[in-house]
Amino acid sequence: YKNPHYAPGRSTMVHLFEWKWNDIAAECENWLGPHGYGGIQVSPPNENLVIWSKRRPWWERYQPMSYQLTTRSGNEQQFASMVRRCNNAGVRIYVDTVINHMTGTWSENVGTGGNSADFNNFHYPAVPYGRNDFNWPECKIQESDYRCCANRVRNCQLSNLKDLNQGTEHVRQMIVGFMNRFIHMGVAGFRIDAAKHMWPRDLRVIYNRLYNLNTAHGFPAGARPYIFQEVIDLGGEAVSRDEYTPLAAVTDFKFGMELSRAFGGGNQLRYLHNWGPQWGLLAHSDSLVFIDNHDNQRSHGAGGNILTHREPRPYKGAIAFMLAHPYGEPQLMSSFFFHNTEAGPPMDNSGNIISPSFNTDNSCGNGWVCEHRWRQIAQMIQFRNVAAGTTFNNWWDNGSNQIAFCRGGQGFVAFNKDSWDLNATLQTCLPAGRYCDVISGFKRGNCCTGKTITIGNDGRAHISLGANDYDMVIAIHRGEQS
Ligand code: AAO
16 A cells, blocks of 8 residues: 555656646646656545535535535546546546545535535435444544544544544445545545544555556556555654554655755754654655645644745755655645635636636646646656666765755755855766756756756766855756756
8 A cells, every 4th residue: 555556757746736627637648747747636526515604615625525526626527537538648646535524514514516414413315324324422622632532533523524433334335435436447546634533443444445456547457556644643642653554654744844944944954964764754665745735835734834835945945855855755735826724726706616727938827836837846856757766875065054965876966055155066976977957947959948067077066056046956867968
């Protein structure tokens, strides 16, 4: 369950938060496939409660009404067609799976598929679920429960959402059936929302009943789905990430917190020389890593002090570090702009999501940020793919915030977060030649539109990275020699 099963030569997943299935299919063909992306996390595809009283917030999608595949992102047919088109473009789909709970506190009670439920009687006819399928008696998770009481974290309600009992056979069957439909359609895996709030022993039963990935969609025979479990563990809580790593991969929230601190200014870059488990991060093969996610970029979940697209210079630095460094299975966030943390995606007056538009410089319009299209980010995907399987070597630092490292004869990267210029001749692990910096530009014909770095026969190169340069990174690799 820890292998994402990316197509050969690819890496890195992007969360296309609140995108519509038809738009994702086109993005696979037009951008993600050609740029070497490995996969996409899609927003929950199953029917959710429609919440007009909060002007259709993004979080209504975390309130399941049924397992029918109709949402603002599209219907089942559109979902299936997206999976097929993305797989054909070499890009895998991972489903955000909300199986801990059902909706149940709101005065409104109609879902995106037109179904309804009787919350007071725990009756969800479109699944169907009834009273015996939920933990009983009802209790609500309090902030203090996280420290003391694993039982309450697992058996009480998260945000007042009706808490399913995955220990019952009927609930297991409904969830397994729901997930297996996706595998049949060709998805490569799942994000398990709120995994911390479910018992590992129940999740194990569910995972073990999942089909192998569909060979008709290009997966090898016997491949198990990739599963990454959302467990927020910054230490000191009753529920630990270590209870979940024996099952499948786990989201590592420390990763983004520490890199945000380093690139945001709270910690010196030189300390990153031993980045990885020595920082208290998960073992490499257990971790799904990211800078920000859809929750903490708007102070939900593990909240605060996370770099996002709103601080582009340090954010691009942190992402370049994440993608250049071999540690962890990286995930990127692709956002929409918001002022209000509850606001839903760009939508019209009827609540329909408005598709992104695309500008001639490849950026997006209509309210979409599209971090995955930023040159400095997209071109680091190729860096990671070229450097795959190589070692981490030739670490250099200046004793504060200028650092550099090399990737086994394939790539070299340098960062300057100091308030003075970096001007140094550094040892790389690359063969002699002229390379295009993929951060400040790209290779066009035999020239670089940005900086050119020349590596001598001794493998050394003069690196200059001004304190006031547009970006704090230069990155070169074997795929972009001029
Ligand atoms: C909405 C309304 C609620 C309403 C509810 C029901 O906001 O007022 O009661 O509907 O009608 C999302 C939104 C919620 C939304 C929900 C349903 O974020 O606001 O509720 O949809 O529409 C916990 C969980 C974690 C969860 C996170 C948000 O453990 O699983 O809360 N994330 C996922 C999704 C998320 C979604 C759901 C789950 C629900 O990614 O989008 O919610 O499907 C501690 C614990 C964490 C805990 C946080 C927040 O964290 O460790 O496990 O996350 O508290 O309660 C420091 C600490 C850190 C601590 C943090 C906050 O950073 O180091 O450990 O402070 O105290």
